[in-house]
Amino acid sequence: MRLAKAKYPDEKRKLVEDALHRFFPEKDKYPDVIYGAMNHSLFSGGKRFRPVLNLLVAEVFDSDIDKFLPTACAIEYIHTYSLIHDDLPAIDNDDLRRGTPTCHVMFGEDIAILAGDALFAESFYLVASTQNSADSSRIIRVVNELAFAAGVRGMVSGQVVDIQSSRKRVDSETLHFIHSHKTGCLITAAARAGAILAGASSPDLDKVTEFATQLGLAFQITDDILDVVGETDVIGKRIGSDERHKKATFPSIFGLEEAKKKAKVAVDDAIVALGGLEADTKSLIELAKFVYERNY
Amino acid sequence: MRLAKAKYPDEKRKLVEDALHRFFPEKDKYPDVIYGAMNHSLFSGGKRFRPVLNLLVAEVFDSDIDKFLPTACAIEYIHTYSLIHDDLPAIDNDDLRRGTPTCHVMFGEDIAILAGDALFAESFYLVASTQNSADSSRIIRVVNELAFAAGVRGMVSGQVVDIQSSRKRVDSETLHFIHSHKTGCLITAAARAGAILAGASSPDLDKVTEFATQLGLAFQITDDILDVVGETDVIGKRIGSDERHKKATFPSIFGLEEAKKKAKVAVDDAIVALGGLEADTKSLIELAKFVYERNY
Numbered sequence: 001m002r003l004a005k006a007k008y009p010d011e012k013r014k015l016v017e018d019a020l021h022r023f024f025p026e027k028d029k030y031p032d033v034i035y036g037a038m039n040h041s042l043f044s045g046g047k048r049f050r051p052v053l054n055l056l057v058a059e060v061f062d063s064d065i066d067k068f069l070p071t072a073c074a075i076e077y078i079h080t081y082s083l084i085h086d087d088l089p090a091i092d093n094d095d096l097r098r099g100t101p102t103c104h105v106m107f108g109e110d111i112a113i114l115a116g117d118a119l120f121a122e123s124f125y126l127v128a129s130t131q132n133s134a135d136s137s138r139i140i141r142v143v144n145e146l147a148f149a150a151g152v153r154g155m156v157s158g159q160v161v162d163i164q165s166s167r168k169r170v171d172s173e174t175l176h177f178i179h180s181h182k183t184g185c186l187i188t189a190a191a192r193a194g195a196i197l198a199g200a201s202s203p204d205l206d207k208v209t210e211f212a213t214q215l216g217l218a219f220q221i222t223d224d225i226l227d228v229v230g231e232t233d234v235i236g237k238r239i240g241s242d243e244r245h246k247k248a249t250f251p252s253i254f255g256l257e258e259a260k261k262k263a264k265v266a267v268d269d270a271i272v273a274l275g276g277l278e279a280d281t282k283s284l285i286e287l288a289k290f291v292y293e294r295n296y
Numbered sequence: 297m298r299l300a301k302a303k304y305p306d307e308k309r310k311l312v313e314d315a316l317h318r319f320f321p322e323k324d325k326y327p328d329v330i331y332g333a334m335n336h337s338l339f340s341g342g343k344r345f346r347p348v349l350n351l352l353v354a355e356v357f358d359s360d361i362d363k364f365l366p367t368a369c370a371i372e373y374i375h376t377y378s379l380i381h382d383d384l385p386a387i388d389n390d391d392l393r394r395g396t397p398t399c400h401v402m403f404g405e406d407i408a409i410l411a412g413d414a415l416f417a418e419s420f421y422l423v424a425s426t427q428n429s430a431d432s433s434r435i436i437r438v439v440n441e442l443a444f445a446a447g448v449r450g451m452v453s454g455q456v457v458d459i460q461s462s463r464k465r466v467d468s469e470t471l472h473f474i475h476s477h478k479t480g481c482l483i484t485a486a487a488r489a490g491a492i493l494a495g496a497s498s499p500d501l502d503k504v505t506e507f508a509t510q511l512g513l514a515f516q517i518t519d520d521i522l523d524v525v526g527e528t529d530v531i532g533k534r535i536g537s538d539e540r541h542k543k544a545t546f547p548s549i550f551g552l553e554e555a556k557k558k559a560k561v562a563v564d565d566a567i568v569a570l571g572g573l574e575a576d577t578k579s580l581i582e583l584a585k586f587v588y589e590r591n592y
Contacts, residue, residue, distance in 0.1 A: 140436060
């Protein structure tokens with residue numbers, strides 16, 4: 001079945017972009033280099049996929065989404081922090097990200113480590129700030145979800161296994177562990193945080209979780225594919241970076257065509273998971289289609 | 297006036313030590329290297345000064361302190377994470393800490409960066425976990441306080457100015473900025489978190505804040521002094537490390553005797569700040585005295 005060409009929710013992306021500027025810590029801008037480094041990495045483009053997903057999910061359960069913006073921005077902080085640390089010479093040693101030099105290339109390794117740390121801290125500062133007017137017990141659950149996703153049971157362990165697997169032949173189980181932890185956990189947490197803050201019921205939260213898990217899988221497969229077939233000026237990082245790092249990817253393990261099929265299955269499964277929700281999930285279906293269709 | 301020799305509250309330290317073991321993320325121990333690295337840095341000794349301070353302050357307002365242990369441990373996680381990142385080759389490049397090889401020496405730079413990240417995430421996971429039975433709105437305030445103290449307005453900016461000031465002659469204002477941010481903020485946040493969780497009134501919180509600010513200052517001055525006059529096997533890091541790194545310290549700017557006087561004034565001011573509290577503050581006074589007297 002040929003899907004109709006999907007459109008990215010640019011109005012949500014704009015909401016996030018404006019809020020990121022509004023919430024960026026302006027005060028006490030001393031020492032300026034660290035604010036500069038945080039700013040450089042936070043505002044170097046990007047689709048704002050995770051906060052947009054967060055807002056779209058929240059909107060399914062509560063249309064007044066302005067109050068969810070602090071959490072949406074916090075999620076982008078966590079994502080940006082993880083990119084800065086991943087790019088470090090001691091880890092992936094990448095010099096280009098979103099079309100601009102990476103944080104450590106611009107500001108040095110010491111400042112890049114600290115800029116990542118600062119963005120990570122700022123994410124929790126923002127979620128727990130008075131600017132977040134959501135219900136207290138829901139905010140605490142969200143802090144717990146985000147910390148879980150970013151921590152040793154989530155992103156960190158994905159990154160560690162990725163490092164360990166570099167230059168090795170890995171099996172599909174290991175590939176799945178890497179992707180579901182390194183990328184999947186935060187995408188799932190972004191969706192869950194939206195549902196939790198907006199007061200979704202426990203069964204609805206389960207459906208959102210399944211949707212986001214499959215969406216995250218599709219996102220990672222298409223990311224791997226773009227690294228093979230994309231163009232540097234479109235995806236904003238050097239093509240073939242996975243190949244250079246000898247990273248395990250879906251195309252390298254399954255081949256390009258089979259990887260595309262797996263992305264399609266994941267997107268279809270994501271959409272099926274939404275079927276049980278009573279609410280209007282058009283925007284989430286559109287986002288899932290977009291993930292499959294982007295750039296190829 | 298000669299102060300009587302003060303005793304460290306070892307029963308609180310033991311409480312913290314046991315809780316750190318209890319809360320350490322045991323499950324899903326894959327990949328084991330990251331759990332090993334976190335474990336190495338978290339359980340390599342140390343006085344547990346910040347969580348002990350946190351518990352002592354909480355106890356002034358609420359004697360049932362078991363419920364504050366998740367937060368106390370979270371504070372030690374943050375402290376440990378900051379040490380791991382400070383010790384990295386790109387920052388202070390220290391190979392010895394608390395008498396054992398630093399995290400990156402044992403596990404490599406990549407794993408050390410990620411072990412720090414994991415401990416930082418785990419701190420918020422723990423504060424916001426169901427194991428924390430404190431009041432919801434107080435927990436959110438504590439998340440906000442800890443994130444503030446650890447972030448760009450706190451520890452991170454202190455570390456950045458410290459890096460910038462290395463090998464330069466700095467004035468006392470810069471020295472004060474470095475210490476109050478790099479060390480002071482988390483010590484103050486530890487005390488404030490204890491008061492907030494235990495339901496201290498706003499005026500009492502102000503007194504605790506002033507106490508902790510002066511205590512933090514005294515702590516840093518005596519730390520600087522120990523780096524000059526201490527012994528490696530007592531303080532667990534190489535003596536003269538500040539001198540080697542050309543770091544600004546209280547003895548280097550004011551001289552040893554004047555630095556000792558400043559530590560004494562700060563401890564006295566800390567104790568004076570407690571005067572306004574109705575409750576029993578004996579244990580806090582004892583801790584302040586201990587900070588002044590330790591090892592010299």
